[in-house]
Amino acid sequence: MKLLTLISGALGAGLTVWLLARFGLGHVLGLLHQAGWGIVLVLAFHLVQVWFSALAWRAIAGGSPGRPRLGDFVLLRWVREGVNSLLPVAQVGGEFVSARLLRRRGMSLASATACTVCDLTTEMVTQIAFTITGLLILLALLGRSQVTDEVVGAILLACMAALGFVAGQWLGLASLFERGLMRLAGQFGWQGMEEIAGLHRAIRTLYGAPGPLAAALLHQSISWLLGTFEVWLALHFLGHEVSVAAALVIESLCQAVKAAGFVVPGALGVSEGGYIVVGGxxxxxxxxxxxxxxxxxxxxxxLGLPALAAWQWLEHHWTATPAASQVPGSTPERGGRIKAALDYGDAP
Structure with a gap:
């Protein structure tokens, strides 16, 4: 897996360098220089998107025991994006990091994992809806083309994957994962894995609450739509005005391309190629x-580099609380042993 990551990363970096050489590095740098401090405003505007994504995450967590305050979810969403953007973790490593930090903040391991899985699912579903919206606007503006045909095929595959992911959670995929971890924990003497018990039940409980689920879907949708204005703002500072409709198409389709390139670290080269095709x-x-x-x-x-630094700070300053460390039904002594163990969420 590491070899595949290295190879894909090298190919992606090579493609990026080739594109810059092919189309003129000096011209591109000149455009960035023209944008100037506008790039900082684009960076700051993205924090609004992070806020709405955090609102969605906290909403889907519902009444989970030990649920942290909104500020913690905002902080963890920032860390989650930083890990996914800058580390070679196939754009999902941030979910593991954030689930473990939620546990250290007071949630049980099952609850932290469940709300993170459900948040990832609502994010995936709303991204598909966002991409479909962008495709429909593209068809209305420019009509059918080879690009739209290829996007339709990709969307169908993404829809099938999303449906499979949701169905798997509902039909017992989490239960299999839960039982497998418990079995491995027993065989290898891992401590702290008792907390994963109840993961399947926790996921179904979160999906069974229509109010929080609807709020999560709404906030995730707003977050995706805010990306439209980020693109519009960036192009404005680059000296190229486009309509909001065009910005929505560019953002929705290019985010879909980036998601499809998850195998390549940071979607290097893949993302740039997508912007060239769609922007054209x-x-x-x-x-x-x-x-x-x-x-x-x-x-x-x-935003990512400070987020990685914040992650390391949180690892050392957020200590597992009794609510997170103690398994329901266990004795205080047993909970203390789990807290001291080198388990899923604790650092030495």
Whole structure:
């Protein structure tokens, strides 16, 4: 797996370098220089998107025991994005990190994992809806083309994957995962895995609460839509105005391309290629499209590096609370042993 990551990362980096050389690094850098402090405003605007994503995550957590306050979810969403953007973790490592930090903040391991899995699912479902919206607007603006045909095929595959993911959770995939972990914990003497018991039940409970689920879907949808204005703002500072409808198409389809390129660390090269293809539909030159992609990457780096530092700080300053450490039904002594163990959420 590490070899595949290294190979895909090298290929992605090579593609990025080739695109910059092919279309003129100097021209692209000139556009970024023209954007100037506007890039900082794009970075700051993204924090609003982070806020709504955190609202969605907290909403789907519902009445989970030990649920932290909203500020903690905002902080963890920031960390989660930083890990997914800057580390070679196939865009899902941030979910593992955030689940473990939620546990250290006071939630049980089962509750922390359940609300994170459900949040990832609502994010996936709303992204598909966002992509479909972008495709419909593209068809209305420009009509059918080879690009739209390819996007339709990709959306169908994504819909099937999302439906399979949701159905698997409902039909017992989490239960199998839960039992497998418990069995391995017994065989290898892992401590702290008792807390994963009840994961399947916790996931079904969260999905069975229509109010929090609807709120999560609404906030996730708003978060995706805010990405439209991030693209519009970035292009404005790059000196190329587009309509809000065009910005929505660019953001929705390019985010879909980035998600499809999850095997490549940071979707290097894949994301840039997507911006060139989709941006070209609205008259953007390859140089402008690459500059737009680099503005996004500068935003990821500008927010991601402090997020990684925050992650390390939280690992050392958020200690597991009794509510997180003690398994329901266990004795205080047993809970204390679990808290001291090197388990899923604790650092030495």
């Amino acid at each position: 539909l609205f008259g953007l030159s390859p140089q402008v499209s690459i500059a737009l992609s680099l503005v996004k990457r500068l935003r990821e780096i500008g």
